[in-house]
Amino acid sequence: MTCSACKGITPDDPRFAELDAFIQDGHSSADFLIAVLHRAQQLFGYLPEEVQHHVAAALGVPPSEVYGVVTFYNYFTLTPVGKYPINVCMGTACYVQGAGRILELFEKELGIQPGQVTPDGLFSLDVCRCVGACGLAPVVTVAGEVHGKLTESDALKLVAELRERAAADQAEAGAAVATVGGESQ
Numbered sequence: 001m002t003c004s005a006c007k008g009i010t011p012d013d014p015r016f017a018e019l020d021a022f023i024q025d026g027h028s029s030a031d032f033l034i035a036v037l038h039r040a041q042q043l044f045g046y047l048p049e050e051v052q053h054h055v056a057a058a059l060g061v062p063p064s065e066v067y068g069v070v071t072f073y074n075y076f077t078l079t080p081v082g083k084y085p086i087n088v089c090m091g092t093a094c095y096v097q098g099a100g101r102i103l104e105l106f107e108k109e110l111g112i113q114p115g116q117v118t119p120d121g122l123f124s125l126d127v128c129r130c131v132g133a134c135g136l137a138p139v140v141t142v143a144g145e146v147h148g149k150l151t152e153s154d155a156l157k158l159v160a161e162l163r164e165r166a167a168a169d170q171a172e173a174g175a176a177v178a179t180v181g182g183e184s185q
């Protein structure tokens, strides 16, 4: 599936130029590997192989070292992430309380599997192990926000609310652009 967030990244992608500008602005040694990866993830949304190799070459470090850092820190991700990353806890307590059904429902509602992003870039879906809120099982996190004791209808409501939130954000951004445009006339 192709989408705005997961289209192949080609070497002429303008984001590489932005990344290079950051590297050349005092971050060109191996000491800045984490800072550079952080900037790369801000630009690309995730850190696929192409981006890791670019960083490795630019900082003169082995690609294996870059990969080691990317996989060591939870903050970094190798897969594309949507604006609202949905994580379904599949730990024992959540599983017993029906997390599998919740996951299936998200898959059906969003039309994606774990590890994928919706074509509009709004949602990504993933599974995780215990998030430490077993008393609230089944648990789902959205961008780190915990939603507990989730029923199937709660899950559908959650997706609808997030879609509304995204539409409102978009309308607000459109209004801000229109205001700036009006002021500049």
Ligand code: FES
Pocket (backbone or CB within 6 Å): 089, 090, 091, 092, 093, 094, 095, 129, 130, 131, 132, 133, 134, 135, 137, 139
């Ligand atoms: S098993 Fe899901 S929060 Fe612990």
